Amino acid sequence: MNSSTTTYGLHKLPGGDLLSVPGFTGAGVSCGIKPEGALDLALVDAGREMVASAMFTRNRLPAAPVLLCKARLAQNPRIKTVAINSGNANAMTGVDGREAALQMLETLESEVGAPGFVMSTGVIGVPFPLEKVSQGIAAYGSTLRPTAGKDVASAIMTTDTRMKTTAYTFQAETADGVHTFTVGAMAKGSGMIHPNMATMISILATDAPIGVDASRSILKSAVDASFHRISVDGDTSTNDTVLLLSENEQSPHHLTASGIASVERAVTQCAQDMAKAIVEDGEGVGRVAHITVSGAKDDSQAREAAQAIALSSLVKTALAGADPNWGRILAAMANTQADFAEDRLALTLGGITVFLEGRPLVVDQGQVDEAFSQKEVTIELDLGVGKGQAEMYTTDLTHDYVTINSEYTT
Amino acid sequence: MNSSTTTYGLHKLPGGDLLSVPGFTGAGVSCGIKPEGALDLALVDAGREMVASAMFTRNRLPAAPVLLCKARLAQNPRIKTVAINSGNANAMTGVDGREAALQMLETLESEVGAPGFVMSTGVIGVPFPLEKVSQGIAAYGSTLRPTAGKDVASAIMTTDTRMKTTAYTFQAETADGVHTFTVGAMAKGSGMIHPNMATMISILATDAPIGVDASRSILKSAVDASFHRISVDGDTSTNDTVLLLSENEQSPHHLTASGIASVERAVTQCAQDMAKAIVEDGEGVGRVAHITVSGAKDDSQAREAAQAIALSSLVKTALAGADPNWGRILAAMANTQADFAEDRLALTLGGITVFLEGRPLVVDQGQVDEAFSQKEVTIELDLGVGKGQAEMYTTDLTHDYVTINSEYTT
Numbered sequence: 001m002n003s004s005t006t007t008y009g010l011h012k013l014p015g016g017d018l019l020s021v022p023g024f025t026g027a028g029v030s031c032g033i034k035p036e037g038a039l040d041l042a043l044v045d046a047g048r049e050m051v052a053s054a055m056f057t058r059n060r061l062p063a064a065p066v067l068l069c070k071a072r073l074a075q076n077p078r079i080k081t082v083a084i085n086s087g088n089a090n091a092m093t094g095v096d097g098r099e100a101a102l103q104m105l106e107t108l109e110s111e112v113g114a115p116g117f118v119m120s121t122g123v124i125g126v127p128f129p130l131e132k133v134s135q136g137i138a139a140y141g142s143t144l145r146p147t148a149g150k151d152v153a154s155a156i157m158t159t160d161t162r163m164k165t166t167a168y169t170f171q172a173e174t175a176d177g178v179h180t181f182t183v184g185a186m187a188k189g190s191g192m193i194h195p196n197m198a199t200m201i202s203i204l205a206t207d208a209p210i211g212v213d214a215s216r217s218i219l220k221s222a223v224d225a226s227f228h229r230i231s232v233d234g235d236t237s238t239n240d241t242v243l244l245l246s247e248n249e250q251s252p253h254h255l256t257a258s259g260i261a262s263v264e265r266a267v268t269q270c271a272q273d274m275a276k277a278i279v280e281d282g283e284g285v286g287r288v289a290h291i292t293v294s295g296a297k298d299d300s301q302a303r304e305a306a307q308a309i310a311l312s313s314l315v316k317t318a319l320a321g322a323d324p325n326w327g328r329i330l331a332a333m334a335n336t337q338a339d340f341a342e343d344r345l346a347l348t349l350g351g352i353t354v355f356l357e358g359r360p361l362v363v364d365q366g367q368v369d370e371a372f373s374q375k376e377v378t379i380e381l382d383l384g385v386g387k388g389q390a391e392m393y394t395t396d397l398t399h400d401y402v403t404i405n406s407e408y409t410t
Numbered sequence: 411m412n413s414s415t416t417t418y419g420l421h422k423l424p425g426g427d428l429l430s431v432p433g434f435t436g437a438g439v440s441c442g443i444k445p446e447g448a449l450d451l452a453l454v455d456a457g458r459e460m461v462a463s464a465m466f467t468r469n470r471l472p473a474a475p476v477l478l479c480k481a482r483l484a485q486n487p488r489i490k491t492v493a494i495n496s497g498n499a500n501a502m503t504g505v506d507g508r509e510a511a512l513q514m515l516e517t518l519e520s521e522v523g524a525p526g527f528v529m530s531t532g533v534i535g536v537p538f539p540l541e542k543v544s545q546g547i548a549a550y551g552s553t554l555r556p557t558a559g560k561d562v563a564s565a566i567m568t569t570d571t572r573m574k575t576t577a578y579t580f581q582a583e584t585a586d587g588v589h590t591f592t593v594g595a596m597a598k599g600s601g602m603i604h605p606n607m608a609t610m611i612s613i614l615a616t617d618a619p620i621g622v623d624a625s626r627s628i629l630k631s632a633v634d635a636s637f638h639r640i641s642v643d644g645d646t647s648t649n650d651t652v653l654l655l656s657e658n659e660q661s662p663h664h665l666t667a668s669g670i671a672s673v674e675r676a677v678t679q680c681a682q683d684m685a686k687a688i689v690e691d692g693e694g695v696g697r698v699a700h701i702t703v704s705g706a707k708d709d710s711q712a713r714e715a716a717q718a719i720a721l722s723s724l725v726k727t728a729l730a731g732a733d734p735n736w737g738r739i740l741a742a743m744a745n746t747q748a749d750f751a752e753d754r755l756a757l758t759l760g761g762i763t764v765f766l767e768g769r770p771l772v773v774d775q776g777q778v779d780e781a782f783s784q785k786e787v788t789i790e791l792d793l794g795v796g797k798g799q800a801e802m803y804t805t806d807l808t809h810d811y812v813t814i815n816s817e818y819t820t
Contacts, residue, residue: 313807
């Protein structure tokens with residue numbers, strides 16, 4: 001997930017976060033869902049109504065706030081405020097849960113006097129603690145600060161071990177010359193990560209004005225190049241949401257086509273930072289694999305093969321053990337429908353080709369072991385039939401993953 | 411995987427195995443592939459040429475012996491002898507591996523003077539130790555015994571913790587009255603278990619004469635009702651083979667249609683015993699879940715939903731922790747394309763319905779915890795849209811699974 005970040009005046013803001021975007025304030029609140037006073041409610045105020053677009057989970061049992069906000073955004077793609085609780089996903093909670101999500105949104109909007117957006121993350125199937133969340137939202141006005149970006153990012157964490165934020169300034173061409181804008185982001189997620197945005201929430205925001213259509217197109221492109229390229233455990237969740245906020249039409253700066261392309265690059269960079277942070281913080285992760293499949297019939301087949309490798313429990317446990325048992329990689333690929341030519345297959349681990357033209361190569365086992373014991377292992381597979389390509393990041397499957405996920409609700 | 415076993419005179423032979431079939435002898439040999447003199451070569455001699463049919467892995471990088479024996483069996487569905495080595499799968503070994511498989515088969519056939527069948531299981535991508543295997547086969551004549559069924563079953567084990575054998579006598583109608591026949595089986599497998607027979611090998615044999623066409627049809631039906639209903643980790647391997655041997659045309663007993671149906675039931679029972687033994691011996695398994703999906707649009711959609719649940723790392727870790735985090739079960743189903751009616755969904759764990767008609771029920775949590783902590787947990791999900799049904803057995807995902815699979819080759 002590398003893009004050309006140095007050109008186009010993209011500059012990372014050290015310690016930057018979502019609230020680095022001018023005009024944003026926020027708060028991380030403890031409303032009593034999580035034990036021991038941990039932050040469990042994030043409030044974000046953009047300071048003005050912004051243009052909003054979002055992508056939601058494709059799970060067919062979406063959580064109540066997903067259903068609600070998807071419908072709201074279709075009616076009115078404008079948002080000034082966002083509330084996100086952690087500790088309870090408000091998923092599979094039936095009619096009561098849908099009513100609770102609506103009340104959460106209405107409480108927020110009446111507090112702020114502007115259109116809002118709500119998200120929930122945490123355990124599923126447990127009645128939603130509406131009263132706690134509503135009380136937390138009532139503290140809204142008195143707690144917002146422009147420097148609370150870290151608190152906001154902490155309040156949305158579940159099994160995450162660290163908060164995930166990023167921000168950049170970038171230059172973009174407008175009708176009245178080149179201007180400098182800001183893009184900031186935060187995210188949560190570590191389990192149930194898989195293409196189509198399993199258990200992850202992210203907000204991306206910029207003060208660059210791009211309009212609703214461009215917002216949707218930029219978000220889709222950024223998500224395809226980031227969150228859709230990571231896998232932790234193949235499960236997709238009920239609550240995944242990525243929200244993009246951008247400056248509204250009041251901005252005096254009208255972006256040119258080149259300027260909009262600059263915004264897309266900047267938003268994509270933020271999304272890639274967040275996706276990388278999520279996979280590196282995958283539940284129990286000790287090692288990350290960067291899988292590249294090339295030579296496929298087309299990009300779709302390359303992606304199918306890359307996903308099969310990324311998902312294989314046997315590949316992931318081999319990664320955990322730093323055991324370059326590469327037959328499992330080829331076997332996982334060969335269980336897909338992706339075309340390949342056995343006598344033109346090439347598998348390369350950490351730069352060392354171990355299988356070429358249908359047979360294993362004699363390699364220095366110590367070097368292969370070394371390559372497979374890095375924090376980031378590169379796996380390159382050429383299917384030998386075409387020009388299709390895809391890349392995926394996946395995690396190892398460790399004892400800690402089992403511990404975390406076998407004890408989540410109890 | 412329950413069939414009506416008490417009718418039709420099906421009687422389990424205590425301690426029975428593949429060699430319980432009259433005329434069979436075998437040997438478990440140590441040929442030096444595994445360390446410390448462990449048994450690693452199984453030899454089976456049927457005493458006469460039998461009718462043979464087989465089902466093989468659908469992995470598109472099949473091991474050398476799979477390619478070879480598939481072609482041989484298509485030419486001549488007769489077999490007298492089988493050799494299976496463990497410790498090396500002869501998979502992804504290129505031209506050299508294919509040549510080695512052919513030599514292994516030719517050595518066996520020249521030793522026995524009759525058509526044979528070879529299988530390999532173990533690590534993939536490592537050059538095949540042909541010399542060791544050939545020397546082991548050379549001991550053939552002097553070692554065969556009718557009482558060696560346990561040695562034979564032990565010699566094919568890899569990460570299995572116990573050998574897997576079963577045998578029955580059963581009655582079947584023939585043109586000259588009801589006769590008693592025998593069916594015996596052995597199997598290996600514990601990792602890479604998934605429908606389409608991931609890393610498993612099984613031989614089923616009977617002295618009932620059924621002919622080639624009936625043999626193929628009975629094997630397919632038995633495998634569909636057994637090995638295709640279990641999942642350990644979703645990976646499918648390069649070597650899976652199920653072989654069915656049955657009495658040849660020399661038998662004086664000509665089965666009626668009813669008699670052939672009796673054979674099918676007996677063979678299916680053996681296959682189900684073996685499938686159940688494999689899933690219970692799944693790598694690191696502490697707990698097995700029996701998943702039944704009903705009310706689907708059709709059986710295929712029911713199977714898709716059942717497999718998604720069986721495969722979910724989050725469901726499997728919840729099982730490991732005896733944590734009835736049932737939202738993960740519904741979320742896994744809702745990631746498939748199977749039709750469901752949210753307001754008619756019903757999810758029942760160990761007989762306790764936890765989700766009904768679109769909302770969670772208030773249940774005695776202690777009872778649900780108890781149900782989810784059994785050695786065999788039942789998960790019943792009604793999709794509420796039709797009459798399609800499917801069942802699957804899956805395993806929990808435990809620390810031991812991670813340990814076993816992260817240290818397999820090193």
